Amino acid sequence: MPAESRLSDGVEPDVCAAFRDALDRVGSKWGLAILAAASEGPVRFAELNRMIPGISRRMLTLTLRTLERDGMLVRTVHPTVPPQVEYTATSLAKDLFASTRALSAWAENNHEKIAAARAAYDDAEAARQ
């Protein structure tokens, strides 16, 4: 096997695609927060709105719809007055949320190093000018 063939293969596009596939659910601004909340038990719309600081009703609705469509949440309407809607995480969603831990842990452990690297880079940048 020639030495250069390792590089001509093209970065395992399948792994890359799989990763982006996961991010389509949990990579949006509010996706993970919603899954985290729903993973602890059924939650209602207004409850989520309170639990997730800064989210608008519009973005909550949009994100809930895509999560429901992808089979991550089950939406249950209780025909009461006033209406009551519950969102429940599926086991698929719970697995996804669990698979998220490694990345969160990495970020928690290393964000100081990143901040330091960034400061060093910006200093060097400023010095060059």
Add this chain to the structure above:
Amino acid sequence: MPAESRLSDGVEPDVCAAFRDALDRVGSKWGLAILAAASEGPVRFAELNRMIPGISRRMLTLTLRTLERDGMLVRTVHPTVPPQVEYTATSLAKDLFASTRALSAWAENNHEKIAAARAAYDDAEAARQ
């Protein structure tokens, strides 16, 4: 501890923030592909351009810059003619890339279920109209 306090806490915003912090490096369209390539050994600009199908020189440059700034890549210029630039992944980057596996694995194992859920949702949607 009252029953409702579980919900009033607000979805552990720290975990959520940490996760998004990791995504800032690996969540962009080409970030993971570049880290994957550089994790196997030093790579050159043109090499990356060939290894990653579809990327433009512009996006390659931009993504390399932010990865370098965050301490994920080391950029080495060899003053030859023509100029030659090598990018090497740091141990930080390799750890990050490794932490990515869980999510990739989840996606590979479950993307069929997601496709099925989505088809079912869209069918139900179409039937309602």
Add this chain to the structure above:
DNA sequence: CCGAATCCTTTTTGATACTG
């Protein structure tokens, strides 16, 4: 070979007001 600069399109997110 390795970029920087410019211009443009698409995608995502947000503010605000209204409804069964």
Add this chain to the structure above:
DNA sequence: CAGTATCAAAAAGGATTCGG
């Protein structure tokens, strides 16, 4: 309570051109 509708802004990505 649980949404919709509309408008606007911002961010990300891409095409093309130029330069050391």
